[in-house]
Amino acid sequence: MALFKRGLRSILMGRYGWVTTVVLASLLIALGIAGQDRLALRAPIATSVSDEEATGRGQDEATGWSHALHGERFAVSTEADQLQDQAASADGAGPHVGNALPGSVDELRRLQQRVRQVVAQVMPATVGLQIGSAQGSGVIVSAEGLVLTAGHVSGQPGRRATIILPDGQRLRGETLGRNQGIDSGMIQITSDPPDEGGFAHVELGRSADVRPGDWSIALGHPGGYERGREPVVRLGRVVRAARRVIWTDCTLVGGDSGGPLFNLDGEVIGIHSRISVSTSGNFHVPIDTYHDTWDRLAEGEAWGLGSGEPRAFLGVTGEDHERGCRLTTVLPNTPAAEAGLRVGDVITRWDGQRISGIDALIEAIRESNPGDRIEVRYMRDGRRGRLTVELGQFGG
Amino acid sequence: MTHHTARPHPHPHSLPLPHRRGSAVFILTAAILTLSGGGQAWGQLFAGLSPDELTRGSKMLATFGPVVEPVVPATVAIEHEGEQVALGLVVDAGGYILTKASELSQAVTCHLADGRKLAARIIGISPDHDLAMLQVEAEDLSTAVWGDASKLHLGDFVATPGPDGPLTVGVVSVKPRRIPPRSGLLGIQMGEPQEQGVPIEQVFESSGAEEAGLRVGDVVTHIDDTPTPSREDLGQAVRSRSAGDSITVRYLRDGQEQQTTARLRAQVPGMGLSRDAMMNRMGGELSVRAHGFPLALQHDAVIAPSDCGGPLVDLDGRVVGINIARAGRTTTYAIPASEVLGLLDELKSGRLAPADEQDVTQAIEEAAEQPQ
Numbered sequence: 001m002a003l004f005k006r007g008l009r010s011i012l013m014g015r016y017g018w019v020t021t022v023v024l025a026s027l028l029i030a031l032g033i034a035g036q037d038r039l040a041l042r043a044p045i046a047t048s049v050s051d052e053e054a055t056g057r058g059q060d061e062a063t064g065w066s067h068a069l070h071g072e073r074f075a076v077s078t079e080a081d082q083l084q085d086q087a088a089s090a091d092g093a094g095p096h097v098g099n100a101l102p103g104s105v106d107e108l109r110r111l112q113q114r115v116r117q118v119v120a121q122v123m124p125a126t127v128g129l130q131i132g133s134a135q136g137s138g139v140i141v142s143a144e145g146l147v148l149t150a151g152h153v154s155g156q157p158g159r160r161a162t163i164i165l166p167d168g169q170r171l172r173g174e175t176l177g178r179n180q181g182i183d184s185g186m187i188q189i190t191s192d193p194p195d196e197g198g199f200a201h202v203e204l205g206r207s208a209d210v211r212p213g214d215w216s217i218a219l220g221h222p223g224g225y226e227r228g229r230e231p232v233v234r235l236g237r238v239v240r241a242a243r244r245v246i247w248t249d250c251t252l253v254g255g256d257s258g259g260p261l262f263n264l265d266g267e268v269i270g271i272h273s274r275i276s277v278s279t280s281g282n283f284h285v286p287i288d289t290y291h292d293t294w295d296r297l298a299e300g301e302a303w304g305l306g307s308g309e310p311r312a313f314l315g316v317t318g319e320d321h322e323r324g325c326r327l328t329t330v331l332p333n334t335p336a337a338e339a340g341l342r343v344g345d346v347i348t349r350w351d352g353q354r355i356s357g358i359d360a361l362i363e364a365i366r367e368s369n370p371g372d373r374i375e376v377r378y379m380r381d382g383r384r385g386r387l388t389v390e391l392g393q394f395g396g
Numbered sequence: 397m398t399h400h401t402a403r404p405h406p407h408p409h410s411l412p413l414p415h416r417r418g419s420a421v422f423i424l425t426a427a428i429l430t431l432s433g434g435g436q437a438w439g440q441l442f443a444g445l446s447p448d449e450l451t452r453g454s455k456m457l458a459t460f461g462p463v464v465e466p467v468v469p470a471t472v473a474i475e476h477e478g479e480q481v482a483l484g485l486v487v488d489a490g491g492y493i494l495t496k497a498s499e500l501s502q503a504v505t506c507h508l509a510d511g512r513k514l515a516a517r518i519i520g521i522s523p524d525h526d527l528a529m530l531q532v533e534a535e536d537l538s539t540a541v542w543g544d545a546s547k548l549h550l551g552d553f554v555a556t557p558g559p560d561g562p563l564t565v566g567v568v569s570v571k572p573r574r575i576p577p578r579s580g581l582l583g584i585q586m587g588e589p590q591e592q593g594v595p596i597e598q599v600f601e602s603s604g605a606e607e608a609g610l611r612v613g614d615v616v617t618h619i620d621d622t623p624t625p626s627r628e629d630l631g632q633a634v635r636s637r638s639a640g641d642s643i644t645v646r647y648l649r650d651g652q653e654q655q656t657t658a659r660l661r662a663q664v665p666g667m668g669l670s671r672d673a674m675m676n677r678m679g680g681e682l683s684v685r686a687h688g689f690p691l692a693l694q695h696d697a698v699i700a701p702s703d704c705g706g707p708l709v710d711l712d713g714r715v716v717g718i719n720i721a722r723a724g725r726t727t728t729y730a731i732p733a734s735e736v737l738g739l740l741d742e743l744k745s746g747r748l749a750p751a752d753e754q755d756v757t758q759a760i761e762e763a764a765e766q767p768q
Contacts, residue, residue, distance in 0.1 A: 101449060102459050108553060108711055115551035115567065123550070212444045217551065222726045223672060228573060233550045234696045234726060235567040236451045240444030249450045251696055253725040254675045279679035279698045279725060280450055 099213035099238075111215065118217055118266045119233050124200035126260060128164035128225030129187065131155055131175060135224035137231070137259030138163070138187060139268055143198025145171075145189030146298070148290060149258030150273050151178035154185030157300040161187050166230045177297035181304025181366050182244060182289050183273045185258065186297040202260070205267030207286030210241040218250035218282070220259025220272055231259070239280065244289065244363070246270040249280040304367065312368040313392040316341065320357035323379055324348040339389035342380065349377035365391070452698060457562045464557035466713040469509045469538035471557050471706055474516075474530070476501040483558060483706025484530065485718060486537045492744055493537075494736070496705030496720055497521050497528035498640075498685040506532050509559040518750065520743035525731050526685050526720055529743035540707060543714025545572055545693050545732035554695050554730075555709045556719055566697025572732045575723075577688030580639035580660025581667060584610065586627045592648055593617035594630045600664045608645065608658035617653075618646035634660065640685055662686075676724040683721040692729040693717050699728055 102108045125140040129149060136153030140146070147163060154161070154175040161173040171191040178185035193199050218234040236250030248261065252272050261270035261284045270284030290297065315334020318325040325347045330336050341347075347355050350364040351374045368374060370393030377386045448454040472484040474495050484495035484506065493506055493516065506516045514532035521528045548554075548568050555565045583603020587595040593615045599605050616624055619633035620643055637643055639662035646655050662684070663673065676682065683701040693716070695708070701722050708717040708730045717730030742748060 101455055104459065105462055105711065108459060108463070112551070112553050112711060116549045119549070119551040213449065222724065223676075229570055230550075232569045232694065232696075232726065233567060234569060235551060237445060237449070239450070247444070249445075249452070251679070251698065251726045253678075254672050256726070275675065275678065275725075277678045280447075280452075 099211055099215065101213065114264050115215075115217060115235060118262055118264060119219075121266045122202050122217075122219065122260070122262055123166055123231060125202045126166060126219040126231040128221045128231075129153055129258060130162040130164070130225070131159055135221070135255055136257040137220035137255065137272065139219075139260035139271075140189070140199050140201040141204060141268065142201050143193065145173070145191075145193055145199045147173065147187040147189060148260070148268065148271055149185045149187055150271055150285065151180050151183040151185040151304070152273075153258040154178050154187055157302050163187070163189055163191075164225050168227060177293075177299060177301040177303075179289070179293060179297070179304035180302065182285055184271065184285050184290055184293065184297065186290075202262070203265075203267045204287055204291070205263050205265065205269045206291070207241065207246060207269050207288040208243075210238055210246055210263070210269050210286070212238050212240055214238040214241075215264050216248050216250060216269065217262045217264075218248070218252060218256070218259065218272065218284075219262070220252065220256035222253045222255050224255040236282070241286070243286065245273075246284040246286050248282050248284065250282055251279050252282045303369075311393065312365050312370050312372065314365050314389065315392065318347070318358045318361060321346045324355045325358050325361040335389050335392045339376070339387050341376070341378070341387070341389070344380065345385075346379040347376055348379060348384075349375075351375060452564050452566075456565055460553075460555045460562040460565055463553075463711055463713055464555050464562050464709050467540040467707050467709050467715060468557050468559065468561060470540040471509055471559050473507040473559050474500070474705060475505045475507050475513075476503065480507075480702050483703055483719070485705075485707045485715065486539050487529075487740055488744065489535065489537045489539055491532045491534045491537060492740075493530040493532065494705075494718060494740075494743070495528055495530060496683075496685075496718075497523070497526050499683075499702065499705060500528055504530065506530060507559065508537070510538075519746055520748035521750065522739055522743060522748060524688075524690055525735070525739065526689070527718065527731065527736070527739060527743065529740075529748075540709075540715045541713070542733050542737060543710050543712065543716040544734065545716040545730075546734065548693070548710060548716060553711050554697065554716065556697055556699055556703065557707060557709060558703065563703055564697045564699055566695040566728065568693060569696045569726070570694035572691050572693045572735075575687055575689040575692045575729060577638035578662065578686075579635040580604075580637060580641060580662060581664045582634045582643070582645075582658060582660060583664040583667065584616075586630060589626050590615055593624055594627055596647075600666050603664040603667075604658040604661050605645075608656040610645065610647065610656065610658065611649070613649070614654075615648040616645060617648060618644075620644050621646075638688060676727075679725045680722070682723060686721040686723040686729070689720060689729060689731065691732060691735050692720060693732050695728050695730065696726060697728050698722075 102111055127138045127140060127147060129136045129138045131154065134153060134155065136149060138147040138149035141148050157175055157177055159175040161175055163171040163173045171189050173187050173189045176186040176188055189199065214237065216236055216238055218236065219231040222232055234250040236248045239247040239249055246261065246269065252275050256272045259272045260268045261272065263269050269287050273285050274283045275281055313335065315331045315336040316327045317329040318327045323346045327341060327343055327345050330341050330343055347361060349355060350361065353364060355361050355364060368391055370391055372391045374389050374391060375386060376389050377384065470486040472486060472493050473480045474482040474484045481501060482496045482499040484493040487494045500518065504516050506514045514534060516530040516532050519529050519531045550568055550571065552568045553565060554568060556563045583600040583605040584596045585598035587597035595615045596610060596612055599610055599612060616630055618624060619630065622633050624630035624633055637660055639660050642657050642659045644655060645658050646653065680698060681701055683704055699719060699722055704719045704721055706719055707715040708719050710716045715733055717732045718736055719728060719730045721729045723729055
């Protein structure tokens with residue numbers, strides 16, 4: 001922890017202090033409004049009120065600290081390759097539609113016109129959700145009534161859900177899969193769709209195309225569904241975009257969790273997940289992570305290890321290397337050491353999947369389960385090698 | 397936690413660091429710290445919008461300069477002993493300024509956009525809307541043009557000017573609707589009910605109960621003449637009132653029947669904020685009187701409580717409402733122009749005026765309370 005704190009301090013004092021303070025102070029809070037069920041236990045807790053909160057909320061939530069750190073870590077660490085991609089493609093990229101900062105009142109009017117259209121178009125598909133004592137938001141993405149939401153809103157697969165349309169109409173549904181690690185979740189409406197055309201729904205975009213500066217529109221039910229109040233509109237810009245998280249300055253709060261983030265084409269690019277203390281710190285699950293795991297979510301699979309659940313553990317530190325992830329530390333008595341990995345090894349593949357760097361490795365570990373036996377390929381002294389590692393567990 | 401039994405740790409005692417959870421954080425965090433190997437790359441890692449490029453950043457505010465220009469001269473800083481407590485809007489060149497009632501202290505000064513500082517009298521208060529009319533000695537004040545909030549679309553830009561230009565911007569989040577009041581806290585912990593009522597087991601510091609002089613051991617028998625024989629009855633009686641409301645508490649102390657008045661709070665230190673309340677406070681202070689309005693438009697501009705009371709402006713530079721409360725992380729309320737216009741004559745007439753200074757105080761307090 002000492003090293004971590006030192007690193008934190010130097011980062012906070014650095015040139016990008018305003019950004020890192022937001023992330024590293026990192027009071028990332030899951031936005032669902034949870035009652036006394038397990039959802040409450042999974043919600044990371046703000047550190048700013050931790051003294052009062054910890055005494056009032058007990059052990060389970062006190063552990064939110066480390067989870068908050070993990071949330072932060074992933075929000076931060078997995079930026080690297082994406083940002084590098086961006087840097088690499090920056091020269092060739094033309095002006096990106098949707099990210100211009102208006103420089104005149106006329107340009108404000110054009111932006112406003114666009115925002116009006118998108119809001120009118122997407123409002124009917126934005127829903128409130130009630131699952132057990134938890135409340136959140138969601139968005140209908142198919143005529144048959146498939147709903148995207150946050151993993152911490154949908155919870156375990158197979159639960160009963162109530163879906164509330166903007167006009168107050170209540171529908172029945174059932175929770176499908178979720179990836180607790182990335183905080184994605186899916187729900188199927190089981191009530192009959194309207195006769196003509198099915199449920200009002202929206203199109204999905206691609207979060208890989210999202211860039212800092214893009215205008216985005218957040219809808220949802222802050223504070224939970226309120227009778228007579230339609231989904232609440234917020235406008236903001238993408239502050240940063242990476243594979244595992246989109247950061248905007250659209251203000252969010254509890255109850256917004258699971259609600260949709262739209263681009264100016266009215267396509268869903270993200271799902272609201274968590275916030276930091278700053279009103280400019282609002283975080284969304286990128287829509288591509290849904291695309292990538294669509295079948296697993298639709299089939300009701302629960303995976304990804306998050307707060308309160310055991311997580312897979314390897315026992316190394318590493319850095320980016322042109323061939324993969326170079327190990328800079330292999331801690332003794334860890335799965336990595338016992339499998340025979342050494343400092344200097346460059347991990348090139350994990351369970352057959354190519355590893356592009358430290359982020360990819362972290363992500364791969366995170367997507368695995370404790371106890372999994374994983375084939376690892378690596379380079380050592382210029383030679384290829386392969387071994388099998390049995391992952392350990394922490395947390396839970 | 398239970399997962400240990402479900403899926404035993406393969407190396408239960410093998411981790412070299414004393415605290416398993418902590419060590420995990422260390423290992424993974426260290427991985428990040430080594431990821432880039434220097435401050436330069438950290439910079440790259442955090443590449444994104446700079447603060448001036450944010451939606452409420454300086455560049456956007458500059459673009460809104462011409463939008464609010466016609467309203468800025470009519471925007472007033474309401475000050476008490478040199479400190480801004482609210483904003484206000486000149487509604488009549490003859491010296492009438494509208495502002496948020498519950499933020500007013502007894503003596504306020506109107507700091508005009510042209511630099512003049514004029515002493516103001518409170519000549520009318522509408523407690524329901526939390527609006528107050530001030531009068532200053534002037535005949536030549538700048539006024540603004542009113543717009544129509546009902547013509548706004550969801551997502552339309554709205555700007556909040558101060559006396560020096562745009563303060564912040566946002567969009568219309570929800571069309572005008574009634575904002576119900578919120579229940580308040582008394583600040584006691586209830587003990588086992590006795591024959592006569594519910595004894596107080598703890599009085600929280602800085603609560604309405606403490607201010608009212610309630611003590612541990614007092615047995616509460618009535619709230620506002622409603623008997624409170626059980627904890628449910630007492631809880632219900634308190635919850636049915638709003639933060640800002642004053643309630644009458646009847647209680648037994650040493651067998652003697654007594655009575656006091658306690659003001660309910662939106663929050664009491666140590667009583668714990670609900671998760672919802674906690675998140676809503678993330679990102680800034682909220683107005684004390686933030687709920688209970690007959691009609692309010694909701695927008696997403698982030699403003700300080702002391703920036704309430706002033707105009708809200710559309711892209712045409714027209715006043716579409718008066719910002720009335722910062723109510724949550726995502727929420728600012730404004731009383732729509734049409735509603736305000738319907739009140740102006742009444743507020744200027746003197747019929748809603750407090751008769752003397754004591755009444756002024758009382759009227760402000762009443763405005764701070766939320767209507768049922």
